Amino acid sequence: MPKVEPRSSKDPSLEQRLRWPESGSKLAELPLFAPLSGPVVPLDAVPDPVFSTRMMGDGIAIEPISDSVVAPCDGIVTHLHRAGHALTLTAENGAEILVHVGIDTVHLQGRGFTAHVQEGAHVQAGDLLITFDVDKVAREVPSLQTMILVANSDDYSVAWRNAGSVDAGKSRLMTVRRRDPKDTPLIRASGEVAAARGPAGAGASEKLAEAVIAHHGGLHARPAALVTAAARRNGCDITVSFGGRTANARSVVALMGLGTKEGDRVTVHARGSSAEAALTNVIQAIQTAVAGAEAAPAAPGTALPKAIDSAADLSGAALTGASASPGLAVGRVVRLDSVDVEPPAALHDLDGEFERLAAALTTVRAEVAAAIRDANARHARQEHDMFVAHQALLDDPEIVSAAERAVGKGVSAGVAYRKAVNAECAVLSRLGNPLLAERITDLRDLERRVLLAMSGHALPEPELFAESIVVADDLALSEFTRLDKKRIVGICTARGGATSHVAILARALGVPSLVAMGPTLFSVPHGKEVLLDATAGRLDPEPTAERLATARKAMADRAARHAEALAQVTLPAITRDGHRIEVAANIATQTDAADAVRQGADGVGLLRTEVLFLDREDPPSEAEQRAAYQGVIDALEGRAAIIRTLDAGGDKPLPFLPLPKEDNPALGLRGIRSGFAQPELLDTQLRALLGVTPIAACKIMLPMVSDAEELLFVRGRVDAIAKELKLTERPSLGVMIEVPSAALLADQLARHADFLSLGTNDLTQYTLAMDRCHPGFAEKLDGLHPAVLRLIARTVEGATRHGKWVGICGALASDLEAIPLLVGLGVTELSVSAGVVAEVKARVRTLDYEACRKQTLVLMNLTSPKEIRARARALWPDT
Missing domain, CATH: 3.50.30.10 (Phosphohistidine domain)
Structure with a gap:
C-alpha cells in the first residue's frame, strides 16, 4: 500500500497553495485519472437525482469492476465521510474532487468499506484511498455506480470527459478547468448579472441559520419562486440544505427537488459581503406561508349545480x-x-448553438412577461401568479446551466434544453409528491415553447x-x-x-x-x-x-x-312586506367597481386593499393609495364604498412586512393587529382614505377587531389625522365581526362604530375551531351552524341597541339557501360577488321579512347545519 503522510503543520496553508494560476500554468487545467476500473456512465444516467441533476456538482460516474479506489490526482484529503464510502480531495489548483462509491451507501454506516487515508493526508495520483467488499455492498444498495464530481462546480468546469471504459490509475477520466473570474455566464436570469460565487473577498462574510418551512405542501412552485426572488436580491451565494441534499437558492427546480414538506427544518447558508441581509431575506421567504387557492376547498353552502342524476x-x-x-x-x-415539438436541426456551430439557446430563452421570457402584464391589466390575480411561477422556472439557473454545459459538449441547443428539462422532470416525478409532480406540466410547456422559439414555428x-x-x-x-x-x-x-x-x-x-x-x-x-x-x-x-x-x-x-334576475337588477331588493336589503359587491380594484355597477350593485360592501400591497418590496405610497381609492369611488358613480384597511398576516403574508414567525398565525398578528405592529403603515393608509372625495362616499372598516379598545385607538388616529389635514368631516368607521369576542361585545362596539359587518368565513372557523383551509373540515365548516347563527343574532341585537346597521361580507351572503335566515336575523346589507348580485336581489324579492324572522327563531334551535339547511329548503324552496 502506498505510504501517505498526514499534512505537516509546517506546510504552507491551503489558501497560499491554491492561488489562481498564471496564464499557461500547468495548473490551469487539471487532468483527473480514473479512480476505479470499469465502463464510464454519464451523470444523466445515474439513477439518483441528487447526482444526475448535478446538485452535488458536475462530473462523471463509473460502473466499477474493481474493489479499490485510488487518487485521481495529487491533493489533500479535505473530507472523509465517517462511513468510509466517500471522500473529497482538494487539488493544487483548488478544485474539490468528490469520490462517492455507490448510491445510498451511507446507510451501510461503514459496513464493507475500509479507508486507507485520513483527513489532512497528502496523496499523489494513484495512491490507494478506499477498498470495499464488492459482493457485500452490492447486495445492500441500489447501485455500485461511483461518482467522481467537481464539488465546487461554480468555480471549476469539466473541459473534457472520457466516454469509454477506463483502468484505475491509468486512464484519463476528465479534465477540470478553473473558470476565469472575468468570465460571465452566457445566459442570465431576467437579464440580471449573476452574483460572483468564487471565494469570499474582502469584507465578505458567511452566515448560517435554520428555518422552518411554513408553506403548505413544502417548497413547491410558488413558494420556491418566492425563495429564489429573495435569494436574488443580494449578491451572495446562498444554499438551502435538507436531508443531506443542498440546493442553489436561486433555482426553483433545485429547491423543489429537496422534497420538503410543511414543518421541515432546513439549513440556509449565505456567503458574501451582504450575507446577513441575504440570509434574513431567504429565511423570511421560507418561513412566510404563501397565500393562494391551490388547495382551498369550495365554500360550503355556495349554490352549485347538483348532479342531474344518481x-x-x-x-x-x-x-x-x-x-x-x-x-x-x-x-x-x-x-x-x-404535440411533440422536435428540436431544430443542429447548426454544427458552437457559437451559433449558444446564440440560438440564448435567443429562444429571451423570446419566451418576453412572452411570459407580456402575459404577466396582461394578467395584471385584467386584474387576473391567479393567472398572474401562475405566469410568475413560469417565469421563475424559465430563469432557473440549474436548467439553463445544464443546457449550456450540454451545448458546450457539442449537443445542439434544442436537444440540450430538452435533456435539461427531462432531468428536472425526473427529479420531481421521483419525489412522490402529487403537488410537485403537477409542475412537470409547466416544465413541459416551457420546453415546448422554447423549442418552438428556436425553430421559429408556432403550434396551430x-x-x-x-x-x-x-x-x-x-x-x-x-x-x-x-x-x-x-x-x-x-x-x-x-x-x-x-x-x-x-x-x-x-x-x-x-x-x-x-x-x-x-x-x-x-x-x-x-x-x-x-x-x-x-x-x-x-x-x-x-x-x-x-x-x-x-x-x-x-x-x-x-x-x-x-337572465330574469339580470333584467330586474336595477330594482331595489325589497321583501314582499316592504323590508329593504342593500345588496353590495365585494371587490378589489377600480375595474371590479365598474363591473359591480354594471351588475346592479347598490355599492361596495368590501374593498380588499391587499391587492395594492402584494408582490412589492416596499408598501405603496400615500399618493398611490389615494389615487387607487379615488378611482374606486369615481367608478361607483355616486354609490358608497366600504374600504377595509390592510388585512395582512396569517394566510396573507406581505414580502415587505416583517412579521415574526408564529406557531399559530391564525391567532397572531392578523388584520388590525398587524396595523398596530406597524403604526406608520396604518397611518399612511388612513391619510390616503381621508383624502378621498367626497368623504361621505368612503366608509372605513377595520378587520379582526376583538374589542372596543382597538376600535377606539383607531378612531383616535382618524380624528388626529383629520385634524392635521384640517378636515371638518369624518368618514364612517365600522368594524368587521370575525371573532366570537367581537360578536359577544357587539353592543360595546356599536356604541363607538358607525356600522358592523360580519366576516362569516373567519367567524365560522374561529367559532368552530376549524381551519377554513383544511380540506377535511370543508363539509363541517358551514356558516349556518347554529352557533354561528346565534353569534350573528347577538351582533344584530347589540347593534340595534345603538341604532346601527349590520351587514355581511363573507361567503354566507352569496349562499341563496342562507339568505332567508340572514334576512330573518335582521341583517340589512349583503355584500356578494358581483356576478351573483342579480340572483341575490331576486331571492330577497321572493321573501316575507316577518315570516323569515319567525322561522329563523325556530331554526336556530336545531342542532346541526344539515338540519337547518333541510328545513330552509322546505320553507323557502325557490332557490
Missing part, C-alpha cells in the same frame, strides 16, 4: 375522474393530444366548436390561456390534479372540469357530443337523447332564472 342512472360507458370545478355541460369534444390554433369540451393529457397553462374561453363549456384531462394551475383557473371561470381520468379518456373521439357532470365526477361519452334533454333543460332553467 350514479346508478349513468351509462355503463361513463368515465370518471376527480372534480376540479363542479358543474354541468353538454358539448363536443376537442382533442388537444400532445385548435379549432373550437360553439360548445367545446376540451380533452387533453394534461392541459398546460399557455395552452389554456390561448383558447377562446367563450367557446369552452368543459375541460377533461387524463392526468393532472385539483391543485394544477389550469384547475384553479377553471374554478375561477366557473368552467366544469374533471382531472385524473386516465388514458381511457382518449377513447372518446374528436367532435363527439358528450355530457359532462363534473359535480358527480363523470363524463358520459354516449349520452342518451333523454339524458341530453334533461341536462339541457336543467341548464336552460338556470340560465333563464339568471
Whole structure:
C-alpha cells in the first residue's frame, strides 16, 4: 500500500497553495485519472437525482469492476465521510474532487468499506484511498455506480470527459478547468448579472441559520419562486440544505427537488459581503406561508349545480375522474393530444448553438412577461401568479446551466434544453409528491415553447366548436390561456390534479372540469357530443337523447332564472312586506367597481386593499393609495364604498412586512393587529382614505377587531389625522365581526362604530375551531351552524341597541339557501360577488321579512347545519 503522510503543520496553508494560476500554468487545467476500473456512465444516467441533476456538482460516474479506489490526482484529503464510502480531495489548483462509491451507501454506516487515508493526508495520483467488499455492498444498495464530481462546480468546469471504459490509475477520466473570474455566464436570469460565487473577498462574510418551512405542501412552485426572488436580491451565494441534499437558492427546480414538506427544518447558508441581509431575506421567504387557492376547498353552502342524476342512472360507458370545478355541460369534444415539438436541426456551430439557446430563452421570457402584464391589466390575480411561477422556472439557473454545459459538449441547443428539462422532470416525478409532480406540466410547456422559439414555428390554433369540451393529457397553462374561453363549456384531462394551475383557473371561470381520468379518456373521439357532470365526477361519452334533454333543460332553467334576475337588477331588493336589503359587491380594484355597477350593485360592501400591497418590496405610497381609492369611488358613480384597511398576516403574508414567525398565525398578528405592529403603515393608509372625495362616499372598516379598545385607538388616529389635514368631516368607521369576542361585545362596539359587518368565513372557523383551509373540515365548516347563527343574532341585537346597521361580507351572503335566515336575523346589507348580485336581489324579492324572522327563531334551535339547511329548503324552496 502506498505510504501517505498526514499534512505537516509546517506546510504552507491551503489558501497560499491554491492561488489562481498564471496564464499557461500547468495548473490551469487539471487532468483527473480514473479512480476505479470499469465502463464510464454519464451523470444523466445515474439513477439518483441528487447526482444526475448535478446538485452535488458536475462530473462523471463509473460502473466499477474493481474493489479499490485510488487518487485521481495529487491533493489533500479535505473530507472523509465517517462511513468510509466517500471522500473529497482538494487539488493544487483548488478544485474539490468528490469520490462517492455507490448510491445510498451511507446507510451501510461503514459496513464493507475500509479507508486507507485520513483527513489532512497528502496523496499523489494513484495512491490507494478506499477498498470495499464488492459482493457485500452490492447486495445492500441500489447501485455500485461511483461518482467522481467537481464539488465546487461554480468555480471549476469539466473541459473534457472520457466516454469509454477506463483502468484505475491509468486512464484519463476528465479534465477540470478553473473558470476565469472575468468570465460571465452566457445566459442570465431576467437579464440580471449573476452574483460572483468564487471565494469570499474582502469584507465578505458567511452566515448560517435554520428555518422552518411554513408553506403548505413544502417548497413547491410558488413558494420556491418566492425563495429564489429573495435569494436574488443580494449578491451572495446562498444554499438551502435538507436531508443531506443542498440546493442553489436561486433555482426553483433545485429547491423543489429537496422534497420538503410543511414543518421541515432546513439549513440556509449565505456567503458574501451582504450575507446577513441575504440570509434574513431567504429565511423570511421560507418561513412566510404563501397565500393562494391551490388547495382551498369550495365554500360550503355556495349554490352549485347538483348532479342531474344518481350514479346508478349513468351509462355503463361513463368515465370518471376527480372534480376540479363542479358543474354541468353538454358539448363536443376537442382533442388537444400532445404535440411533440422536435428540436431544430443542429447548426454544427458552437457559437451559433449558444446564440440560438440564448435567443429562444429571451423570446419566451418576453412572452411570459407580456402575459404577466396582461394578467395584471385584467386584474387576473391567479393567472398572474401562475405566469410568475413560469417565469421563475424559465430563469432557473440549474436548467439553463445544464443546457449550456450540454451545448458546450457539442449537443445542439434544442436537444440540450430538452435533456435539461427531462432531468428536472425526473427529479420531481421521483419525489412522490402529487403537488410537485403537477409542475412537470409547466416544465413541459416551457420546453415546448422554447423549442418552438428556436425553430421559429408556432403550434396551430385548435379549432373550437360553439360548445367545446376540451380533452387533453394534461392541459398546460399557455395552452389554456390561448383558447377562446367563450367557446369552452368543459375541460377533461387524463392526468393532472385539483391543485394544477389550469384547475384553479377553471374554478375561477366557473368552467366544469374533471382531472385524473386516465388514458381511457382518449377513447372518446374528436367532435363527439358528450355530457359532462363534473359535480358527480363523470363524463358520459354516449349520452342518451333523454339524458341530453334533461341536462339541457336543467341548464336552460338556470340560465333563464339568471337572465330574469339580470333584467330586474336595477330594482331595489325589497321583501314582499316592504323590508329593504342593500345588496353590495365585494371587490378589489377600480375595474371590479365598474363591473359591480354594471351588475346592479347598490355599492361596495368590501374593498380588499391587499391587492395594492402584494408582490412589492416596499408598501405603496400615500399618493398611490389615494389615487387607487379615488378611482374606486369615481367608478361607483355616486354609490358608497366600504374600504377595509390592510388585512395582512396569517394566510396573507406581505414580502415587505416583517412579521415574526408564529406557531399559530391564525391567532397572531392578523388584520388590525398587524396595523398596530406597524403604526406608520396604518397611518399612511388612513391619510390616503381621508383624502378621498367626497368623504361621505368612503366608509372605513377595520378587520379582526376583538374589542372596543382597538376600535377606539383607531378612531383616535382618524380624528388626529383629520385634524392635521384640517378636515371638518369624518368618514364612517365600522368594524368587521370575525371573532366570537367581537360578536359577544357587539353592543360595546356599536356604541363607538358607525356600522358592523360580519366576516362569516373567519367567524365560522374561529367559532368552530376549524381551519377554513383544511380540506377535511370543508363539509363541517358551514356558516349556518347554529352557533354561528346565534353569534350573528347577538351582533344584530347589540347593534340595534345603538341604532346601527349590520351587514355581511363573507361567503354566507352569496349562499341563496342562507339568505332567508340572514334576512330573518335582521341583517340589512349583503355584500356578494358581483356576478351573483342579480340572483341575490331576486331571492330577497321572493321573501316575507316577518315570516323569515319567525322561522329563523325556530331554526336556530336545531342542532346541526344539515338540519337547518333541510328545513330552509322546505320553507323557502325557490332557490
